[in-house]
Amino acid sequence: MKRTVAETASAIAEEVSKSIIGHTHAIRLLLTGLFSGGHVLLEDVPGTGKTALAKALAQSIGCEFSRIQCTPDLLPSDVVGTMVYNQPAGDFQFRRGPLFSQIVLADEINRGIPRTQSALLEAMAEGQITVDGNTHVLEQPFFLMATQNPIESQGTFPLPDAQLDRFQMKLALGYPELEDERRVFRLSRAGQAQSAGNVQAVVDPQTILEVREQVRHVLVSEAVESYLLSLVRQTREHPAVLLGASPRAMIALGAAAQAYAAMDGRDFVIPDDVKSLAPYVLAHRLVLNAGARMKQTTAGVVIEDILQSLPVPVETGSGR
Template structure:
């Protein structure tokens, strides 16, 4: 692919992202940064975990993204009595034919909102693993493929732990990003009150893209160039989480793959055909923090995984030859 064509494709992705961000901003006030990271995660082909206090807009972000991107949307409220078949589907016996017929569950959609995912039992949580990892559901020995694109956005409350089940590391690792929506500023909250006084904007939010646009943008993201030095830098960041003195279990190879994918997406969102260190640094907290298991003494001292990632970023030197943000000459290899 020529450099000119590649640059044009990134410009198309940048315009696509601008439409999406502008449309979502009609619903969520002052959440451009988290929306941008969420879109980068979707462009990287991953799933998102939103962890924040109730009422901060986690569900609204998922609904706004589904409507904006033209994706089918289903919401499942995870509770302790939810069964795996309530999510994936079940085979029903039809007396008229004498055969079992598979009835698809809500997971057969474009964007599945797994609301308060940590309230379901581990058995039900694990029902999502195959779908998130391989894009398919196996029931009764028969595999059913989920039409792409398939995205899971899960939410959980970090404060209330009564009646919840901690997500296992294997499931956390399936989420490309863990994000916090955060509270609005005073001015943003005042603006929100005025905007939501009448009909909620989500009720009239239009679609500005299609599922095909998302798949096409993902293909462009996969072709964004990553230098060998930057690949080594990303792998070194992940490896450093494994050797950090406050970490019992660090990020694995899937973390490095996620870091590269989100960095590529952030580069494309900026209209670039190559990754720079700032892309990696912007992606690292959301990609790495939820994959770390801290040592008991670190947790008792109140240390947060995000602080460990910040420490890792400070310790790992940026490759000198790729530390600049200037574009390369046409045809040059990063």
């Protein structure tokens, strides 16, 4: 019997939580990105469990996982692969890079040079990689997570706005709650620190593809659609914003809201789905003007201001 989206999400979250203590909301947001076909940028200080979470997620869905440690000397060919001469055959053959895995973690992405960062764009946008004029289709589901440290700037190359726009969501894990941190401490003393070692595959990649198909059929009523469009358009008209959210951002927010609703067991999107996801989907795409930056206004504050000023449509129980 085919699992519902909610059942699949619950099974994965429960399995991941065996090794990742706390971060329940972050796990839900990562699943939202995975189920809706997006990619996620994790921006947080070192040591909060970003890599362990990515590995645990990959193991829980039975997908091939690879980790790319971005450094200034990392070349595009180190990521996508390169042509290698095969002497016995007398010709060149393509040797695939780590980007050909299904779940990819680009660790400290802002330490990679812009040329290497750009090597990820085609894979993120189109699910394929072109090398020497030959196109290689990536195995689905393909899901890229990237991390960056928001504090340290030495030896980094900030992601350009065009690349930030490719990430469906940007989120931070944050520090754990006191009792969660106590459990982590006690487990580490017992030699059981957070890792993906205890995580088993509870679904397979085909299930994720089926979930994505179910998500695409979640209803977005005309009222919710208008609310979402108004929200995106308001980001372009806000007095603190120089560059607002793009049409790609609008599509990303709609897809994420569909997945968020399906994970709650609904086949329709409600305004609260859009409101809950807007800060994660839209904030990193906004470019604030000089006046707002001087006042130390953040994109998150702008999104919150728009959400408070925008009338919320009243939905019926079915969302239709």
